[in-house]
Amino acid sequence: MSTTLSPQLQEATQSFIDHLLASEAFMHYQEARTTIHEDSEANTLMERLSDTQATVRQQQATGVVGQAEVDSLRLIQQRALRNPVILDYAQAQQEAIEFLREINGEISPLLGIDFASFANHATC
Amino acid sequence: MKRQAMSLQVSTENHMGGEPAKELMMDNKAINDIEVASPSVVKQAARNFASTLAETPEFKSFEQAAERFRQDQAAQQAMEAYKEKQMSWRALMMLNALSPEQRTELESLKNTFLDQPVVQEYFKAQTDLAALCQTLGDALSESLGLNYAAACGVSCCG
Numbered sequence: 001m002s003t004t005l006s007p008q009l010q011e012a013t014q015s016f017i018d019h020l021l022a023s024e025a026f027m028h029y030q031e032a033r034t035t036i037h038e039d040s041e042a043n044t045l046m047e048r049l050s051d052t053q054a055t056v057r058q059q060q061a062t063g064v065v066g067q068a069e070v071d072s073l074r075l076i077q078q079r080a081l082r083n084p085v086i087l088d089y090a091q092a093q094q095e096a097i098e099f100l101r102e103i104n105g106e107i108s109p110l111l112g113i114d115f116a117s118f119a120n121h122a123t124c
Numbered sequence: 125m126k127r128q129a130m131s132l133q134v135s136t137e138n139h140m141g142g143e144p145a146k147e148l149m150m151d152n153k154a155i156n157d158i159e160v161a162s163p164s165v166v167k168q169a170a171r172n173f174a175s176t177l178a179e180t181p182e183f184k185s186f187e188q189a190a191e192r193f194r195q196d197q198a199a200q201q202a203m204e205a206y207k208e209k210q211m212s213w214r215a216l217m218m219l220n221a222l223s224p225e226q227r228t229e230l231e232s233l234k235n236t237f238l239d240q241p242v243v244q245e246y247f248k249a250q251t252d253l254a255a256l257c258q259t260l261g262d263a264l265s266e267s268l269g270l271n272y273a274a275a276c277g278v279s280c281c282g
Contacts, residue, residue: 003255003256003258003259005256005259005260009176009177012172012177013173013176015169015172015173016169016170016172016264017264017268018169019165019166019169019170020161020166020169020264020268021267022160022161022166023166024160027160029269029270033269093270096268096270096275097275100268100272101275101276101277102163104276106167106174107171107173107174110171110174110175110178111174111177111178113253114278115174115261116261116273116276116277116278117273117278118254118257118261119261119262119264119273120258120261120273120274120278121258
């Protein structure tokens with residue numbers, strides 16, 4: 001942590017984290033993360049998906065996108081969408097994200113600022 | 125938390141070699157009931173977190189600086205003048221078609237705004253509060269395995 005937190009703030013933050021991790025959405029997300037990390041087929045597919053997406057993005061930036069890469073990306077996407085481990089992970093992640101947004105919506109009006117915007121590291 | 129309860133059940137079955145004792149099953153159910161935090165309980169923890177954050181010197185300084193900025197006529201007028209000119213020249217700015225004179229005028233309005241002491245104080249307080257919130261956001265992101273700000277729909281440009 002880059003800023004020193006008071007003991008009270010450390011305690012409140014830890015309690016907030018503990019409660020979030022104990023929520024149904026995050027328990028499902030943590031379980032899905034563990035499962036996907038332990039599943040070699042899902043892992044390989046995710047890595048290939050990520051690599052191919054990066055290649056297509058690089059090609060888009062230069063203005064020349066190869067048909068072979070686009071076809072390959074579509075194929076891997078279709079395989080990923082049929083993989084139950086990946087599907088469960090994607091769904092669990094989406095549920096966790098929606099819950100986090102709901103929670104941020106609880107915090108922000110109390111503070112009078114959007115907490116997530118202040119917590120964001122602006123890098124561009 | 126749920127995993128703890130599940131592993132307790134598994135270990136009971138393994139060690140006892142059959143149906144877990146009724147008492148232990150009840151204990152497991154109780155653990156599950158207690159340890160899964162309902163949305164309302166999580167929201168309460170979130171509100172406690174927010175109220176503790178609101179008590180920090182960084183947050184109080186920001187609130188005070190924001191109030192001084194709101195109450196300062198000169199700063200408000202300087203901000204309005206800069207914003208109005210930005211709005212009226214928006215299309216030209218997007219096309220990067222401002223004349224040198226227009227650029228100078230816009231820069232001058234911006235500097236007049238930024239030179240206001242209450243504006244500088246406000247931005248300093250905002251930066252300090254953002255540093256604190258970023259530290260908290262990093263702690264949340266690391267523990268949750270999700271980037272808090274990105275998950276809440278904040279892009280790198282805010």
